Amino acid sequence: MQKFLSTNEKKYKSLLITLFILIIVSILISINAGYIKIPLSEVIATLLGNGTPSNELTIFDFRLPRIFMALLVGMGIAISGAILQGISQNPLADPGILGINAGAGFAIVLYMFFFQGTAFFTGWLSIFIMPLAALCGAFLAAFLIYTLSWKNGRVTPTRLLLVGIGINAAFGAGLIIFQMKMEPINFMKAIIWLSGTIWGTNWTFVWTLLLWLVVLIPIAIYKSRVLDVLKLGESIAIAVGANIEKERRFLLFISVALAGACVSVGGGITFLGLIAPHIARRLVGARHAKVLPLTALLGALLLLLADTLGRVIFAPMELPVGIVVSILGAPYFIYLLLKSV
Amino acid sequence: MNTNVEKEPFQNNKHPYISMIIIISGIALLILSVFLSINLGATNQSAQIVWDALFHFDKENSSHVIIRELRLPRAIAAIFVGAALAISGAIMQGMTRNPLASPSIMGVTAGSSFLIAIALAVVPSVTYLGLMMFSFVGAGLGAALVFGITAMAKGGMTTVKLALTGSAITSLLSSLSTAIGIKFNVSKDISYWYAGGVSSVQPQHIMFALPFIIAGIILALVLSRSISVLSLGEEIARGLGQRTGVIRFLGTIAVLLLTGAAVSIAGMIGFVGLVIPHITRFIVGVDYRWIIPCSAVLGGLLLIVADMIGRMINAPFETPVGAITAIIGVPFFLYLARKEGRGL
Numbered sequence: 277m278q279k280f281l282s283t284n285e286k287k288y289k290s291l292l293i294t295l296f297i298l299i300i301v302s303i304l305i306s307i308n309a310g311y312i313k314i315p316l317s318e319v320i321a322t323l324l325g326n327g328t329p330s331n332e333l334t335i336f337d338f339r340l341p342r343i344f345m346a347l348l349v350g351m352g353i354a355i356s357g358a359i360l361q362g363i364s365q366n367p368l369a370d371p372g373i374l375g376i377n378a379g380a381g382f383a384i385v386l387y388m389f390f391f392q393g394t395a396f397f398t399g400w401l402s403i404f405i406m407p408l409a410a411l412c413g414a415f416l417a418a419f420l421i422y423t424l425s426w427k428n429g430r431v432t433p434t435r436l437l438l439v440g441i442g443i444n445a446a447f448g449a450g451l452i453i454f455q456m457k458m459e460p461i462n463f464m465k466a467i468i469w470l471s472g473t474i475w476g477t478n479w480t481f482v483w484t485l486l487l488w489l490v491v492l493i494p495i496a497i498y499k500s501r502v503l504d505v506l507k508l509g510e511s512i513a514i515a516v517g518a519n520i521e522k523e524r525r526f527l528l529f530i531s532v533a534l535a536g537a538c539v540s541v542g543g544g545i546t547f548l549g550l551i552a553p554h555i556a557r558r559l560v561g562a563r564h565a566k567v568l569p570l571t572a573l574l575g576a577l578l579l580l581l582a583d584t585l586g587r588v589i590f591a592p593m594e595l596p597v598g599i600v601v602s603i604l605g606a607p608y609f610i611y612l613l614l615k616s617v
Numbered sequence: 618m619n620t621n622v623e624k625e626p627f628q629n630n631k632h633p634y635i636s637m638i639i640i641i642s643g644i645a646l647l648i649l650s651v652f653l654s655i656n657l658g659a660t661n662q663s664a665q666i667v668w669d670a671l672f673h674f675d676k677e678n679s680s681h682v683i684i685r686e687l688r689l690p691r692a693i694a695a696i697f698v699g700a701a702l703a704i705s706g707a708i709m710q711g712m713t714r715n716p717l718a719s720p721s722i723m724g725v726t727a728g729s730s731f732l733i734a735i736a737l738a739v740v741p742s743v744t745y746l747g748l749m750m751f752s753f754v755g756a757g758l759g760a761a762l763v764f765g766i767t768a769m770a771k772g773g774m775t776t777v778k779l780a781l782t783g784s785a786i787t788s789l790l791s792s793l794s795t796a797i798g799i800k801f802n803v804s805k806d807i808s809y810w811y812a813g814g815v816s817s818v819q820p821q822h823i824m825f826a827l828p829f830i831i832a833g834i835i836l837a838l839v840l841s842r843s844i845s846v847l848s849l850g851e852e853i854a855r856g857l858g859q860r861t862g863v864i865r866f867l868g869t870i871a872v873l874l875l876t877g878a879a880v881s882i883a884g885m886i887g888f889v890g891l892v893i894p895h896i897t898r899f900i901v902g903v904d905y906r907w908i909i910p911c912s913a914v915l916g917g918l919l920l921i922v923a924d925m926i927g928r929m930i931n932a933p934f935e936t937p938v939g940a941i942t943a944i945i946g947v948p949f950f951l952y953l954a955r956k957e958g959r960g961l
Contacts, residue, residue: 439954441954453937602789603796607789610786613770614770
């Protein structure tokens with residue numbers, strides 16, 4: 277038994293290390309790829325501080341912030357998805373499907389519509405207005421979903437999912453009304469935002485999001501045993517002594533806080549929150565203490581790869597990362613649907 | 618004797634005269650709303666002119682031309698699109714016994730926008746009528762994908778599975794069309810094509826779509842009795858000697874004809890196909906021989922009224938009719954969701 281556990285531990289550690297190496301490799305590829313191709317030797321030289329000024333500008337001011345942003349957003353969304361799947365006891369839950377993205381998107385479109393994007397880049401604090409609006413939208417959506425699924429003193433997973441789909445449609449309709457009245461430039465901006473694009477590419481955003489995740493992800497991992505219990509089902513969870521409704525509400529809050537923050541700088545990215553946890557569960561089983569860290573790394577890796585792909589595939593035009601993720605993720609999701617009973 | 622046995626499954630049906638009242642008063646209201654809808658617009662036409670334009674048409678009179686070429690097609694399109702969506706929703710719900718089945722969550726609009734994107738990208742000179750044909754095929758593609766995948770899934774067509782497959786296919790197809798839109802710079806054309814609703818319908822567009830809708834309605838009416846039996850459940854239907862596979866196939870054909878034509882006329886209009894069959898079932902009971910015609914009348918009525926509201930709410934700008942139906946439909950969807958899909 278002891279030996280069995282230790283080999284499992286070893287396997288888990290080697291998985292984490294492999295993923296870490298893969299992420300480093302993708303970072304190097306991503307720095308290198310794009311409209312301006314920078315050879316690997318120059319990349320390394322620039323990172324070590326002996327680069328040309330133009331390379332330094334490209335790498336430190338454009339590529340690196342974006343790469344770190346993609347990694348952080350991927351991490352946050354993946355963890356958020358894993359938590360949602362745990363509390364809804366449904367392996368198919370995802371912040372995008374539940375309408376949290378739509379809520380954030382609606383807030384963004386309202387902001388763009390009423391302020392015409394004027395307050396975008398004036399002053400230091402004002403760059404936070406748009407992400408803040410998105411965050412509020414995400415929380416509004418989550419609040420609506422939770423209260424509307426509340427019936428007879430509890431929230432059942434099926435109801436949570438169905439109400440989420442309804443809320444998604446409601447925000448979608450709201451989006452149509454305002455989008456059609458927008459100026460063409462703002463309209464395109466909104467379309468690209470809604471498709472999911474990593475736009476907050478400066479170091480201020482990177483540090484802010486990092487701070488946010490550093491607080492929230494450890495809480496999620498700390499709560500992983502509660503997630504394990506919730507996943508066993510309502511009656512078992514009650515029998516084990518978990519205060520289901522309270523725990524569920526708290527975890528939902530964590531999940532929305534993660535998704536909302538990531539969506540606010542990464543736009544409406546769907547399916548990532550679905551695929552990453554699923555692959556992680558395939559690799560290490562169902563225990564959240566192991567699943568969550570792996571999910572975070574996988575999410576970061578996948579989003580970085582998707583973002584790089586979207587940047588390169590139609591260069592110099594950019595394909596929003598959310599679209600790349602959806603095109604790759606939806607078939608996988610359908611495959612899961614076909615297999616799940 | 619024989620007829621008694623056949624009527625047995627529908628014993629808790631409400632008396633047919635309720636349905637008759639709905640159909641007759643519904644048609645009367647439809648005629649009234651056609652007049653109102655023609656009357657309403659940037660220039661209000663007097664009832665006398667509307668009457669003359671319809672029955673004593675004068676080519677030289679500009680008001681008559683406006684009414685004949687713009688307003689009348691719009692009113693007629695709204696009625697037929699509403700009826701088509703409502704009937705296809707009713708058929709889907711009856712066949713799948715799934716209260717959430719409806720054209721809008723079946724990937725229909727995403728499928729059509731996918732082919733529209735391809736058409737605009739590959740053949741930039743494509744005509745409006747050509748786009749309608751692409752849209753028609755795309756709607757069929759979307760619905761066939763969602764329907765097929767859900768039917769293949771282990772454990773059969775459950776409410777949640779249908780809804781999730783629908784949103785996955787919708788997401789996939791609309792991502793693909795956004796990608797095409799960005800690559801070929803046609804995303805704005807796509808959006809405008811969809812937001813139009815029934816506002817820019819011309820007589821020849823109706824001429825293109827109407828045969829499909831009428832064929833779909835006739836097929837639906839012919840099938841209505843079998844759909845009532847099928848709505849009792851697969852086993853019962855088989856036990857009563859029905860060839861369920863054939864009925865499902867024909868029902869799907871009817872749905873494809875109706876939604877394909879509706880989407881190709883009016884683009885994205887959600888929730889009519891979801892809400893109307895439920896309301897109808899609540900009023901007339903469980904017999905699809907009455908549900909289908911009543912749904913058609915009520916669906917047409919809902920859409921023509923929604924179209925008028927969309928024109929009035931923020932005049933002189935038009936609010937997309939799809940947004941109006943969503944505002945009506947979402948609370949209803951939430952009500953159904955709270956019942957967790959029971960109540961069929």
